[in-house]
Amino acid sequence: MSTGTTKLDVVVSNVVPVNELVTRFHFRRRDGELLPTFSGGAHVVVEMRDGDRTRLNPYSLMGSPLDTREYTISVRRDDVGRGGSLFMHRSVKPGLEMVISYPVNLFSLDLRARKHLMLAGGIGITPFMAQTSQLAGSGGNFELHYTCRTASLGTYADVLQQRYDRRVRLYHDDLDERIELDRLLSSQPLGTHLYVCGPAGMINWVRDRAAALGWPAETVHFEHFAAPQPGAPFDVTLAVTGKTIRVGSQQSLLEAIEAAGVDPPYLCRGGVCGQCETNVVSHDGKFIHNDHWLSEEDHRSGCKIMPCVSRFEGKSLVLER
Amino acid sequence: MAAKSIISRPVYGTLSPQPGKHHLFVADAEGAVAIIEMAKNVPAGFFGGAEIVFIPGPDGKHVGALEALKPAQFHLAASFASLLPRLKQTLTNAHMGLRLYLSGTEGLIGQAMQVALEAGIDHTSMQTEHRGSLARRMQCVHCKGITENVTTQPATCAHCGLLLLVRDHYSRRLAAFQGVCINAEDRSEIPPMEEIFR
Numbered sequence: 163m164s165t166g167t168t169k170l171d172v173v174v175s176n177v178v179p180v181n182e183l184v185t186r187f188h189f190r191r192r193d194g195e196l197l198p199t200f201s202g203g204a205h206v207v208v209e210m211r212d213g214d215r216t217r218l219n220p221y222s223l224m225g226s227p228l229d230t231r232e233y234t235i236s237v238r239r240d241d242v243g244r245g246g247s248l249f250m251h252r253s254v255k256p257g258l259e260m261v262i263s264y265p266v267n268l269f270s271l272d273l274r275a276r277k278h279l280m281l282a283g284g285i286g287i288t289p290f291m292a293q294t295s296q297l298a299g300s301g302g303n304f305e306l307h308y309t310c311r312t313a314s315l316g317t318y319a320d321v322l323q324q325r326y327d328r329r330v331r332l333y334h335d336d337l338d339e340r341i342e343l344d345r346l347l348s349s350q351p352l353g354t355h356l357y358v359c360g361p362a363g364m365i366n367w368v369r370d371r372a373a374a375l376g377w378p379a380e381t382v383h384f385e386h387f388a389a390p391q392p393g394a395p396f397d398v399t400l401a402v403t404g405k406t407i408r409v410g411s412q413q414s415l416l417e418a419i420e421a422a423g424v425d426p427p428y429l430c431r432g433g434v435c436g437q438c439e440t441n442v443v444s445h446d447g448k449f450i451h452n453d454h455w456l457s458e459e460d461h462r463s464g465c466k467i468m469p470c471v472s473r474f475e476g477k478s479l480v481l482e483r
Numbered sequence: 484m485a486a487k488s489i490i491s492r493p494v495y496g497t498l499s500p501q502p503g504k505h506h507l508f509v510a511d512a513e514g515a516v517a518i519i520e521m522a523k524n525v526p527a528g529f530f531g532g533a534e535i536v537f538i539p540g541p542d543g544k545h546v547g548a549l550e551a552l553k554p555a556q557f558h559l560a561a562s563f564a565s566l567l568p569r570l571k572q573t574l575t576n577a578h579m580g581l582r583l584y585l586s587g588t589e590g591l592i593g594q595a596m597q598v599a600l601e602a603g604i605d606h607t608s609m610q611t612e613h614r615g616s617l618a619r620r621m622q623c624v625h626c627k628g629i630t631e632n633v634t635t636q637p638a639t640c641a642h643c644g645l646l647l648l649v650r651d652h653y654s655r656r657l658a659a660f661q662g663v664c665i666n667a668e669d670r671s672e673i674p675p676m677e678e679i680f681r
Contacts, residue, residue: 276603348504350579353603376503376580378608 202293226295276353283360387432447476512540513615514587593658
């Protein structure tokens, strides 16, 4: 069993609406002890028991790593998603007992960097809340550029500006404020590391420009949890366990495999970490790959799938599970 | 080409043009050939954003061929020590997007890498190509003295005089291979000295 699947029994200690889309949840251990140490950029997987269905969604820890009395996450309501965020917003109240995973960090700071340049888009701000707290506590050199749709949807923009003043720069889409990316990337001192978290389009844009402007790949860090997308139901045969399962339209392939009593490894459940990578034995149809783990070549080969976020359309799919 | 042994023993690649606007080359002697060969495959205008710092070998070869690449800046240096202030200055003022290319002897690559690491460039982000002599820069683990251009196994420490086994154990921080006393139990035992790092 990997750290990420070790569980913590917690109780919801506070629920705070932040703006019209985002709500913050505070968790404490039920036994009153301190929570495990984590570093900025870590996430936990929250188990949402919603009637007879359980969803497992990853959320970045946004509190200071210097304070482990509680964990905090911020959840943006997604009205067209599979319902995880709606469950959090509607059903999670202070006092509710929940289960979360140990923290896992797939987006950690490289502390050898001379400077940390952070680019956030929308709710992608959450890991930077923890990272900036961590760096500020040790005199680290950072600069945060945060793009949000409007000032009222600039989650924690006020807090960040209050804490870090001119080290935070805001860009509002509705005011047509755009980050001057090429100029920003070209004016950073040697030894700077770049961190980007936000919508997939923003991450791709920043990675492409950084690569073109000569930033070595090992200095560019990014995180984008792909939420599992709903889609048409499909049938899958699990070759190792000899089971045939149906993946519901609101269910992920990984959830369907787990519901059948098969327990594949996982960590992030967002197409990032690679733990649940699964070999395809045979297929007749089309893959809908949504992960950031497999290479384009892997995607084209039809030999591998990340069941946490990817789906399938067609006649038959046989997996090595 | 250096043989692969233990994990700390550096392995070198082949220079290849990287994306970016600024390209800094540091080379000695036959290291020039690595740059000249790479130049056959660079995008147009590549050397317009390049600086080459070159320490010619005793034969003085390759200076004209490097100049013919028309780098934006070209500097000749007599030794690594004499180019060090310029290299440090360039790296201090540099921005992300500067790419570093090191070619030539292990001593040159290692020492230039040491300066670049201090400036914040990750060693995996640098292009390296070994050309020319296999002579080693060695640190005596007993007196900590550095002996340059070690070609024999074992080798005598130029500082404390101990007879040292030159290990493949390499320190990027010191830019040197580690030399460990080969006859600590019985100093009268003198193994034959062979020239193996040519």
